[in-house]
Amino acid sequence: MRIRDMEVGQSARIVRFGEGDRHYRQKLIQMGMTRGVVFSLIRKAPLGDPLEVNCGGMLLSLRKGESDGVEVEVCQV
Template sequence: MARTLKDLMPGERAKVAKVEGRGAVRRRIMDMGLVPGVEVEVERYAPLGDPLEIKIKGYHLSLRLEEAAYVMVEEGGDNA
């Protein structure tokens, strides 16, 4: 079963497997550091569920769930 970044629960860690989508959205996501092989950890979801906050490469990043759906993840983080 393929999982996306938006499917992870707070505290879960995973590695980015690939970034789907086309054009500007895909480029923007990858420019923020979400590239294959990098480990991410979900910190929290906003009170209304969107956006989500992740920790990546020592910094915090907020993504809309719509954008997080483009990021395919695989188990492989320290706590995955």
């Protein structure tokens, strides 16, 4: 599942990173979005881009296209 497919308020765990832009992937990792981390989708902009997530107490704004390289699984927290 991709982050864009989540519902607002859902929590998910990062399963893996795809073949996307490795520089952007490194940026996500530096911000704490590593494999196994649980985060929540806080908000979607009216046209679905960007997406706002809460990861470890930090609010991050992610571009939809770039976040598509992150595979997640929805979980109950």
